[in-house]
Amino acid sequence: MKKDLESNLTIEYAAQAAESLKTYIRSEDNPVIDLSVVERIDLAGIQLLLSVEKTGENISKDVFFTGDLVSSVYERIFNCGFNTVFSDASEKLFKIRRNSSEF
Amino acid sequence: MNSDQFRQAFIEESTELLSSLEAKLLEMEEAPEDKEKISAVFRIIHTIKGSSAMFGFNEISEFTHHVENILDAVREKKISVSRDLIDWTLRSGDHITALIEADEIVDKKMLLAGQSAGIVNAFREAVGMEGAPLPENTVEQSHPDEQGLTDKLWRIKFKPADNIFLSGTNPLLLLDELGEFGDSLFLPHIEDVPDLDSINAEVCYTSWDILLLTDRSENDIRDVFIFVENDSELIVQEIPFEELSAFDGEAPKLGTILLNRGDISENALKALLQKQKRLGELILENKAASSEAVDDALKEQNFIKTVNEKRTEKAGTASLRVSSDKLDELVNLVGELVTVHAQIDRESNGANTELRSMVEQLGRITENLRENTMSMRLLPIGTTFSRFKRLVRDLSNEMGKSINLVMAGEETELDKTVIEKLNDPLVHIIRNSVDHGIETPEERVKKGKPAEGMVKLTAEHAGASVRITIEDDGGGLNKEKIFKKAVQNHLIESDAVLSDEELYAMIFAAGFSTATRVTSVSGRGVGMDVVRRQIESLNGNIRVESRENEYTKIILSLPLTLAIIDGFLVNIGEDSYIFPLSVVEACIESRYEERINTGKKMVPYRETMLPYVDLREEFDDDSQRPEIDQIVVVNSDNRQIGFCVDRVVGEHQTVIKSLSGVFKNADGFSGATILGDGSVALILDTEGIIKRSVLRNEALRNESRY
Numbered sequence: 001m002k003k004d005l006e007s008n009l010t011i012e013y014a015a016q017a018a019e020s021l022k023t024y025i026r027s028e029d030n031p032v033i034d035l036s037v038v039e040r041i042d043l044a045g046i047q048l049l050l051s052v053e054k055t056g057e058n059i060s061k062d063v064f065f066t067g068d069l070v071s072s073v074y075e076r077i078f079n080c081g082f083n084t085v086f087s088d089a090s091e092k093l094f095k096i097r098r099n100s101s102e103f
Numbered sequence: 104m105n106s107d108q109f110r111q112a113f114i115e116e117s118t119e120l121l122s123s124l125e126a127k128l129l130e131m132e133e134a135p136e137d138k139e140k141i142s143a144v145f146r147i148i149h150t151i152k153g154s155s156a157m158f159g160f161n162e163i164s165e166f167t168h169h170v171e172n173i174l175d176a177v178r179e180k181k182i183s184v185s186r187d188l189i190d191w192t193l194r195s196g197d198h199i200t201a202l203i204e205a206d207e208i209v210d211k212k213m214l215l216a217g218q219s220a221g222i223v224n225a226f227r228e229a230v231g232m233e234g235a236p237l238p239e240n241t242v243e244q245s246h247p248d249e250q251g252l253t254d255k256l257w258r259i260k261f262k263p264a265d266n267i268f269l270s271g272t273n274p275l276l277l278l279d280e281l282g283e284f285g286d287s288l289f290l291p292h293i294e295d296v297p298d299l300d301s302i303n304a305e306v307c308y309t310s311w312d313i314l315l316l317t318d319r320s321e322n323d324i325r326d327v328f329i330f331v332e333n334d335s336e337l338i339v340q341e342i343p344f345e346e347l348s349a350f351d352g353e354a355p356k357l358g359t360i361l362l363n364r365g366d367i368s369e370n371a372l373k374a375l376l377q378k379q380k381r382l383g384e385l386i387l388e389n390k391a392a393s394s395e396a397v398d399d400a401l402k403e404q405n406f407i408k409t410v411n412e413k414r415t416e417k418a419g420t421a422s423l424r425v426s427s428d429k430l431d432e433l434v435n436l437v438g439e440l441v442t443v444h445a446q447i448d449r450e451s452n453g454a455n456t457e458l459r460s461m462v463e464q465l466g467r468i469t470e471n472l473r474e475n476t477m478s479m480r481l482l483p484i485g486t487t488f489s490r491f492k493r494l495v496r497d498l499s500n501e502m503g504k505s506i507n508l509v510m511a512g513e514e515t516e517l518d519k520t521v522i523e524k525l526n527d528p529l530v531h532i533i534r535n536s537v538d539h540g541i542e543t544p545e546e547r548v549k550k551g552k553p554a555e556g557m558v559k560l561t562a563e564h565a566g567a568s569v570r571i572t573i574e575d576d577g578g579g580l581n582k583e584k585i586f587k588k589a590v591q592n593h594l595i596e597s598d599a600v601l602s603d604e605e606l607y608a609m610i611f612a613a614g615f616s617t618a619t620r621v622t623s624v625s626g627r628g629v630g631m632d633v634v635r636r637q638i639e640s641l642n643g644n645i646r647v648e649s650r651e652n653e654y655t656k657i658i659l660s661l662p663l664t665l666a667i668i669d670g671f672l673v674n675i676g677e678d679s680y681i682f683p684l685s686v687v688e689a690c691i692e693s694r695y696e697e698r699i700n701t702g703k704k705m706v707p708y709r710e711t712m713l714p715y716v717d718l719r720e721e722f723d724d725d726s727q728r729p730e731i732d733q734i735v736v737v738n739s740d741n742r743q744i745g746f747c748v749d750r751v752v753g754e755h756q757t758v759i760k761s762l763s764g765v766f767k768n769a770d771g772f773s774g775a776t777i778l779g780d781g782s783v784a785l786i787l788d789t790e791g792i793i794k795r796s797v798l799r800n801e802a803l804r805n806e807s808r809y
Binding site: 011014015017018021022025042043044046047048050051052054055057058076079080081082 | 268273274275278279282288289290291293296297298299300302304305307308309311
């Protein structure tokens with residue numbers, strides 16, 4: 001089952017969201033997180049998404065993100081250099097990328 | 104270059120900048136929220152400040168320094184873009200122009216410089232900028248450290264305090280602010296972000312490496328972080344361009360970047376370089392740096408590559424300032440060369456093949472040289488157009504009208520001389536449109552038109568000429584008024600029957616004005632006749648189209664160039680004539696006997712009948728007509744018409760010499776040129792010939808009637 005996030009992925013709600021995400025990832029075999037409902041995101045929220053990915057790695061589960069991002073969220077994630085961290089979010093399912101392999 | 108030449112270069116540059124300042128300001132007024140537009144205005148003032156200080160125009164640099172401060176406040180959104188701001192910036196631009204013009208006149212310069220502080224104070228007050236007023240009549244020293252700043256490349260390391268979120272600060276907003284300073288590359292470090300089991304959602308785990316290319320100072324960069332600097336880690340380092348240019352335009356090597364960033368030791372790097380593998384792979388294999396570090400260094404390499412490419416590009420497209428007198432001289436010399444080539448070509452006719460081929464080569468080079476030289480003189484007409492935005496804005500303010508100036512085809516190129524001489528006529532026409540053409544908002548609404556009027560300025564190529572149309576959606580010309588006025592001025596009889604075109608042409612008569620009132624801009628009866636004369640002096644023509652209560656269009660047609668053209672040489676009897684090659688479409692042979700039998704001046708051409716003018720008859724040449732003559736098919740003002748000549752010689756590079764006063768009024772000729780044998784060929788103005796041929800035929804018909 002897909003996980004719908006709350007509309008605010010910001011510092012005020014980050015702790016709460018972290019708990020709910022933790023439970024979801026543990027319980028779901030193929031975790032897919034829908035970002036389309038997110039209307040606001042800040043650095044705390046972005047860190048949370050990165051943390052979700054790291055958690056997946058630790059417990060050997062592939063975590064995917066999905067959903068059309070609202071433009072403000074898209075800009076927030078893709079400004080400040082996070083475009084190099086997230087793989088192409090225009091794809092239906094996308095992942096967080098740790099590093100590229102080009103030299 | 105001596106110092107005088109430098110100063111001259113400054114004056115030229117500033118004059119250009121100031122004229123673009125007006126355009127940019129008006130753009131800014133239209134889009135007050137557009138940061139780029141605001142920055143563009145700021146940059147112009149910044150550049151003038153920098154170069155005026157460099158060339159010793161201290162009064163200007165001091166004045167612009169204050170204007171720059173005000174504009175800086177606009178960039179920082181401390182002041183909003185308002186009508187007052189635009190007005191005062193325009194006025195400041197005028198003041199700078201006056202200071203530049205007064206350069207050599209000491210008294211005037213002192214007088215103007217004395218006004219500077221007053222202007223700055225009034226400006227500040229008008230836009231509500233805080234700060235103590237400048238003491239008037241004194242001159243403040245500008246700060247040398249603020250002058251001549253150009254783009255620098257900075258490396259910034261920013262690690263926010265762990266608890267930065269708790270203070271309510273969003274580090275991303277700081278980065279956004281930094282990003283506005285120039286081109287930037289943000290490399291976030293996210294390795295420290297833990298998994299969900301260990302994360303404290305209220306802790307900041309992320310840090311950044313940032314590359315920034317900007318003209319802002321280190322202090323400006325640090326100011327962004329001023330409220331978080333105490334708790335966060337912040338390193339701001341300049342990367343000197345010498346370091347970058349040492350790579351000859353190439354981006355620095357990966358190793359150099361890692362070394363500079365302190366991510367790898369020099370020894371480790373050297374040791375690795377001895378192996379022949381790719382450096383990135385080696386570093387990872389040997390764990391000399393983390394894969395993230397290598398990844399970031401690669402991104403940095405890319406960014407620097409882009410920066411370097413941009414710098415090279417700028418240098419590559421750099422232009423050279425040449426005085427226009429020198430260019431005119433060059434054109435004259437090329438003209439002479441073209442003539443001399445034509446003479447050599449003629450004299451060497453029948454000479455040995457070696458000489459012939461050399462002469463032909465000389466011809467090709469001359470032609471290239473000519474084309475290049477002429478293209479140097481071409482300027483986009485937009486340089487003139489942009490001035491009119493200010494004109495329309497000021498005039499419509501003065502008259503309480505709301506008018507939008509729309510421009511199209513600004514990129515259309517015209518000879519420099521033509522553009523320069525076009526300014527005054529265009530000002531006259533636009534003033535007329537704003538004053539007489541466009542109605543007041545109340546009148547417009549009554550007529551069911553939008554309250555805002557429109558003046559449209561269009562330039563486009565039309566064959567060998569450029570067509571400039573000035574159109575307004577105002578009241579249009581009143582035929583009745585024009586007719587009455589024309590009768591009153593004894594231009595026509597009261598029972599005359601005129602076509603619309605003939606009637607509208609009356610407005611070009613001297614002393615003709617139908618305006619019922621005289622304003623500061625128009626209605627004095629001088630204007631349109633002067634405009635017509637000016638346009639005609641450029642070998643152009645002017646006509647009017649209008650519909651009452653809908654529009655007025657003034658259409659100017661101007662030759663592309665005034666100096667040298669590609670011509671098409673033809674003979675009639677003993678004489679030579681030249682068509683501008685650009686209007687010539689085809690040549691067809693024709694037998695005189697066959698033609699006259701039809702009784703009409705038409706020949707079959709591409710499945711239609713083509714009207715033609717017999718130039719032999721037109722010029723009253725009585726010499727023996729050849730059995731087969733030639734019809735040159737010409738495209739004139741979007742219609743085809745033939746011109747019958749005896750013989751076609753072919754293409755000819757034509758240096759245009761203007762006709763002296765005696766022949767000035769000869770319709771049908773736009774100039775003359777000297778041929779290789781020293782004889783003179785007249786350059787045909789096809790429109791003029793058509794006009795005079797029509798008149799002549801009418802006269803003949805009238806004669807035969809009586």
